[in-house]
Structures are given as C-alpha cells and as structure tokens.
Amino acid sequence: MSVFKAEIQQKPPIASVGIFAWLRANLFSSLFSGVLTVSVAYLLYLSLPPLANWALFNADFVTSSNTECTRQGACWAYVIEKIDLFIYGFYPAESYWRVQLAFALALFIIAFMRLARGRQWRFKAIILAFLMYPFVAFVLLYGGFGLEVIETHQWGGLTLTIVVAAVGIIASFPLGILLALGRQSKMKIIRLFSVLYIEFIRGVPLITILFMASVILPLFFTEEMNVDKLLRALIGITLFQAAYIAEVIRGGLQAVPTGQFEAADAIGLNFIQKMSLVILPQALKISIPNIVGSFIALFKDTTLVLIVGLFDVLAMVGLSSSDENWLGRETEGYVFVALILWIILYSMSKYSKNLERRFSTEHKI
C-alpha cells in the first residue's frame, strides 16, 4: 500500500519574493541603476535633513518680532502674525465676514450642483446661480445696499488673487465663444478680425497687455470715465484670456462631426438655435478638460498683477517683510505663498487630469 507523503516544499529564493524582489526589480535592476539609486539616495540624505531642520525642527513659531526669532531655522511666527494680510489684504478686519460669506456661498453653490446631479431643475439652477452669484459677490465684497463701501484699493491678498482669476475666467468666456465662432465662420471679414485678435494676443506676453491696460487704456476713454486700477487689470486679463479660451473652444468645435451641423441645418434651425442647442453644448463638453487647463494657466498668471501695482498674495510678501518688526523674512513669505498656491494649483491639475481621463474617448488597453 502506498502512502502519500507530502514533500517539504522548498521556499522560493529570497531574491524573488517580498521586499528583496521589489528592491531588486525597482532599485537595483542593473549595475547602472544601482549606482544611480545609491548616489541619489546619498544626495537626498545630504539635502533633506537641513531642509527639514530649517522648516520644522529649528523653526520659531511663537514670537512677537524678528529679534526674538533666535533659532537657526525659519521664523514662521512672521507668517502667523501676518496671516490676515496674506488672505484679506487691507480689507477692514470688521468686514472679513463679507469675504468669508462670499467664498462660503461659492462653495455652497458648487456642493449644491454636485448634490443636484440628475435632477431636472439642475440646469436651470446652475444658470440662475451663475447669473446671480457675481452680482451677490460684488455687493458683498464692494458694498452698497446698506453695506459699507470698501474701495478696491483695499482689496488684496489671496482674496484679490481669487477674485482676479474668477472674474478672468467668467468674463472671458462669452468673448472667447464669440471669437471661436468667428474664427470658424465662413464670413471672411469676421474670420480675419478673429484670427488677428487671437494671434496678436497669443503672440505677446501678458505683462505687455497689463501695461497696455494700466497705462494706455485710460487714454482711450474720456476723462469722466475714470476707470479703477483693479478694473483695468481685470479688463487686460479678460482680453488676454479670451484669446486662449477661444482656441480651446475652437478645438471643441472642430471635434463636433459635420453631420451635426448639417442635421441642425436640415431641421431648419437658425444660426443662434443651431449653435446654442446643438453645436455648442457638444463642443463645450469636449473642451471642458482644456478649459480647466487654461484656467490653471490663468490662475498662475494672476500673480503678474503685482507688476502693475495691485497687492495680490505674492505682493504681500514684499509688503509685509518691509515691516520693521519683520525685516528680511522674505524667504519664509515666499515659501508660505508658494505652498498656498501650490496646493490650489496642484489640486486643480489633479482634477483636470481626472476630467481628461473621464472624457477621453481613446481605447483603454
């Protein structure tokens, strides 16, 4: 009678499972790779600890002035003391609630739109919100209707950065759509104007357009139309952004199949009906990821308004570190502002990557 006896199973070699296998495949797959790993790890060992010491372990967090920041590292107490300046600029402290309310309202609208997904009235609600919100936000930030007026030269910091970016994207949208349609139009003169405008704007740096808006624009108007400094920058940014949005939307328009145009013509829609009911909804949907991409670029560009004398969040570094209590703390200021902007921009770029994946029609392997 034969009896089955289990053999002692041999374990797989240590180099082909577990952490060793991972190390071997990912860090030491060849001699070159191994040398590279070791030298890069050594460089990181040299550079990371001093950075961490500066930023955290040797840093001062609670002091009341520069001279009390005695440790070798960063002086974050400066950032903590100036945090209101970084966020609200010169906005009067007793009115901070107005800024907070305006942003809370925006967040509420975004959350509401997500919750209402799939409801019939969602579309109408979105349109209503987009038409109402800018007006409400303007009254909240600027004043009027019983609220004390706060002039735009008191606006600043992150608030101003976000206002400029938001106005830039929303205001440039209608103009961008018109330009994109114009560039696709069969009418030669319209097309010529659109092409000239778009290529001109895209060919020059934003800073020259901001100079133009802040120095030359006032000369174009009669003297009674005294245009506010912030408004001038906003006009410049809007005109600039419109050209880029136009190119993005043109990409969407080109992706709509010709059959859609012909079908809309065939059922007897006029131009406006054809565009607003058939073509643009499809074209805009296709271009959403690129619109977000262009918004990210715009958000980065808003820092340029400091060159024409507006106090956005970046300008606050120079301003606050010239306070005699906190002289020479630019580095901490720049790092702090970089961190804030990086968090905003990084999450937006992740979001746009996400959208791109969701909207992509490529075959997934």
Place this chain on the structure above:
Amino acid sequence: MARLRSIFSFLYKNEIRAFLFQLLALLAVAYFFYSAAGNLFTNIEKLGFRTGFDFLNLEAGFDIDEHLIDYSTTSSNLRVFYVGLINTILVSFVGIVFATLIGLIVGISRLSNNWLISKLASGYIELFRNIPILLQILFWYNILLISLPHPRKSIEFFDSIFINLRGIYLPKPIAESGFIWVVLVFLAGILLSIWIKRLLKKKHDSTGVSGHISGYLLLLLVALPGLLYWWLGSPLHFDYPALKSFNFQGGMSLSPEFLALLCALSIYTATYIAEAIRSGIESVDKGQKEAAQAMGLTSGQSLKLVVLPQALRVAIPPIINQYLNLTKNSSLATAIGYSELVSIFAGTVLNQVGQALEIILMTMAVYLTLSLLISLVLNIVNHKIRIKQR
C-alpha cells in the same frame, strides 16, 4: 403683412445676410478705433505728451549694468531698445538650452524603471510646474541675495572665477587677429562632417556597408582647428577679473538678476519639456517596440531607429511652443530688474519720456515678431517630421 415680408425677403438670403453682418462688424470695429483714437489724441494733447518716434533719438541718461553692445549714459533711447532686445534674446537662448537639458534628463528619468529616480522626477515636475513662474523668479533672486557673500569675501575658483553679491565674474576671452581663421576652419569642419555623414548614409543605403564618422570628426573638429591654433601662436587670451577698491573690474560678469531669471525660467520650462518628452515616448505604440524586438534589433537600435523618430514627432511641436513661452516669460524680469526689453525699455524709458503708446507697441511688435518666427520654425519642423505616406 405677407407683402411686407416678400419685400424684405432678400434679407433671408444667406449671402446678403452675411454681407450685411460683415459690414456691421467692420463698421463697429472702425467706430471703436475711431472713437478710441479720438479720445487718445485729445487726452495726449491735454496731458502734454509728445507723439511720434522722435524720442528714440533722445539721450537716455541712465546707466545699464549689462550690455553686450556699447552703451553709456549718453546713448540714445534707441540704443536702450537694442540693449534690452539683445539681453532678452541672450537670457531666452541660454534658458532654452538649460531647460532642454534639464527637461530631457527629467523626462527620461520619469520613465525609468528605477522607482526612486522616476518618483523623484515626477516630484520635480509636480512641484515646479504648479508654482507661478513670477514667484519662482522672486524666490531665486531672494535666495541669491541672501546667500551670496560681499565682494571682499568672494568665493573663488582658481583665482579666475569669483562669485559674490554682484554676480559671477568670469575670465573674458579676447580674440586676436588670427583667431577668426580658427573659427572659420571649425565651422567649415562642421559643414564637411554633415556632408560626410550624408555620404556615408547614402553608401549604407545602397550597399549595406556602414562606415564610421568618428575619425573624420576628430580630424575636422579637433585636430585641424587645434593645429591651426597652435601654428598661429595661440591667438586667444583671457582678461581676468580683479578686485579694485569696491568691486571687480575686467573679465565678464553675470548679474544675480540674470542668474535668478535663468534659474527660474529653465527650472519652470523644463517641467513642461519633460512632460512633452514623456508623452512623446509613451505615445509610441507598444507593438512598434515589440516589432523591433521581433526583427532582432538591439534595445539601443530599437530606441534609435524605431522609438525616438516616432516619439520626437509628437514631442517636438509642444517643446518649440515652450521655447516661445520661455521667451515671453523672460519679460517678467522686470520684477527683479534684469535689464531686458520690458524692464529697461517699457519700464525706465517709458517712465522718462511718457510715450506709453509708442513704447508698448514697439515692445509688443518685438514679441510678435519673435512668436511669428518661432511659429514659422514650427511649421517647417512639422512639415519635415510629418509621416511620409507612400
């Protein structure tokens, strides 16, 4: 009512509508320019500004630290324009070279199968492309200003390179009369090598015999110019910087403004170039690499003959666009005061003569020309690298 409609029925013709619509647009644009120009001239008259381009011949009256062409305070405003233009081109060109190098390294590292290297590369990309370029310029400038030593305590290398708060001082090469011949021979060597390379390729295509170019390269680019240089008696010497009272004199110097701008521009643009290179390489179909392997090409041959030609077709157009962006971004130097076009011409000169319209239009024209040139190059490149169908 019906009759009225039939009278106006011509309005329903597409051609006529299009014509009327365009006429309307033309009139609207013309009116806009007319009224804007009208306001402009009354306002300029009221403010007492001069108009026209006469200001270009006036004396500038301020000093510029960095100029590659002769400049002094008595030079004209036109000279300032040229100095600024040359500095813009200089920083853009050097920036493009560095951005391409860094971008190439990071882009390839991003695809490395070494985990550490690829994570580091993607960390670099995510970190620097999500921080506004202006912030990066200001940051590096600030770091340079607080970390560089006073001129008296300069960091030295070999008694000829000095680094301090005023910038980097390097020996300046000065060519004597014969040196031009060495340069000419070297340039001729490059042309000849290209010709030989073509000849060798033709021979390889028709006979299958491959020749090596390295010997010719050594002869044409190193040996011949070197021999000539020695024969002419080394017609090149260096002017070394030396400390005189407060600062270094002689040699050539790179200012901290230039270095900060260069650093920020190349680090920032490199992230985009790296992404372009990565997406180019990733765009090559997996089947192409497998086919190359199946044909028995080595991995080096497969990269050189199959993957790269296809990857570059995707990667080059966005990279050229980034070159244009870098050039446009160099205008942000005005925030730290590097003497490029926007900073000294649209900044200092504008403040002095106040003729904003003329000056800003000239500045815009420069950038427009540059971007048209770059799109021209892009078109030519696109034409060259397009897929050639049978």
